[in-house]
Amino acid sequence: MKPNDSLFSLAGKSALVTGASRGIGRSIALALAEAGADVALVARSDLAETAAAVEAAGRRALRLQADLADKAVLPRLVAETVEAFGKLDILVNNAGIIRRAPFLEFTEDDWDAVMDVNLKHVFLLSQEAARHMVPRGSGKIIHIASMLSYQGGILVPSYTASKSAVMGLTRLMCNELAGKGIQVNAIAPGYIATEATRALWDDPDRNRAILDRVPAGRWGQPDDLRGIAVFLASEASAYVNGFTVAIDGGWLAR
Ligand code: NAP
Numbered sequence: 338m339k340p341n342d343s344l345f346s347l348a349g350k351s352a353l354v355t356g357a358s359r360g361i362g363r364s365i366a367l368a369l370a371e372a373g374a375d376v377a378l379v380a381r382s383d384l385a386e387t388a389a390a391v392e393a394a395g396r397r398a399l400r401l402q403a404d405l406a407d408k409a410v411l412p413r414l415v416a417e418t419v420e421a422f423g424k425l426d427i428l429v430n431n432a433g434i435i436r437r438a439p440f441l442e443f444t445e446d447d448w449d450a451v452m453d454v455n456l457k458h459v460f461l462l463s464q465e466a467a468r469h470m471v472p473r474g475s476g477k478i479i480h481i482a483s484m485l486s487y488q489g490g491i492l493v494p495s496y497t498a499s500k501s502a503v504m505g506l507t508r509l510m511c512n513e514l515a516g517k518g519i520q521v522n523a524i525a526p527g528y529i530a531t532e533a534t535r536a537l538w539d540d541p542d543r544n545r546a547i548l549d550r551v552p553a554g555r556w557g558q559p560d561d562l563r564g565i566a567v568f569l570a571s572e573a574s575a576y577v578n579g580f581t582v583a584i585d586g587g588w589l590a591r
Pocket of ligand 1: 355356357358359360361362379380381382383403404405406431432433434454481482483484525526527528529530531532533534
């Protein structure tokens with residue numbers, strides 16, 4: 338079979354993207370919409386701008402303002418998406434936070450806050466989505482991992498722990514769900530210029546140290562994640578299971 342546009346088409350698909358108000362999540366939501374999917378958007382803040390962009394691409398947008406740290410809201414995110422679009426084909430677990438402090442001073446609050454948003458909600462929301470997808474025999478679940486799924490990092494103990502766990506959870510979910518028609522994969526972004534990394538690109542020393550190590554010689558942009566997201570959400574990735582794909586300008590090659 339020759340590659341063609343329909344291999345990457347998401348026409349008729351329904352997606353749910355968390356953390357869609359800005360940064361990587363916003364870019365992924367728009368990429369899925371441009372490939373043909375209707376998209377439900379989740380964040381705590383206003384989602385009007387992302388929703389307008391999805392609609393400008395000719396697709397339906399559903400705004401689901403919610404705090405993912407509150408596990409009581411998770412079942413209704415899937416239920417409201419299914420109610421609005423008739424089904425859920427694609428879940429992108431993108432929302433995430435980071436707290437920075439030395440290991441010796443790192444607080445339990447900073448541990449719990451990051452683990453709740455970056456890991457616990459990913460497990461619970463994936464479970465809700467998979468319970469809808471399994472009876473239908475198909476679905477795509479995409480987690481957002483990190484370079485710190487592979488490496489230790491510095492000053493970010495709970496972030497490293499959460500993102501390392503996301504890569505493990507991707508494999509576990511693959512093992513249990515691939516035979517039921519559900520594909521579970523993860524994207525590991527390298528250093529992407531967003532609000533979450535402002536502390537790094539705003540600091541001349543950290544910025545130089547990072548750029549010196551990126552073979553591509555530049556920071557990634559949120560739009561650099563669009564292609565891999567559409568690939569993993571589409572028929573083009575039909576036999577990709579349980580893998581974490583680094584989109585890092587070559588960072589891990591060094
Ligand atoms: P960002 O610009 O800070 O965006 C984070 C998104 O998550 C926002 O839409 C935010 O919306 C949402 N969010 C955070 N906490 C939430 C909560 N409790 N409930 C609902 N939504 C919440 O960060 P980003 O750089 O795009 O990061 C997106 C993902 O990529 C994260 O998982 C991050 O760890 C991962 N990542 C980023 C990089 C990078 O270099 N930027 C590298 C590797 C991995 P509200 O604030 O409106 O709720």
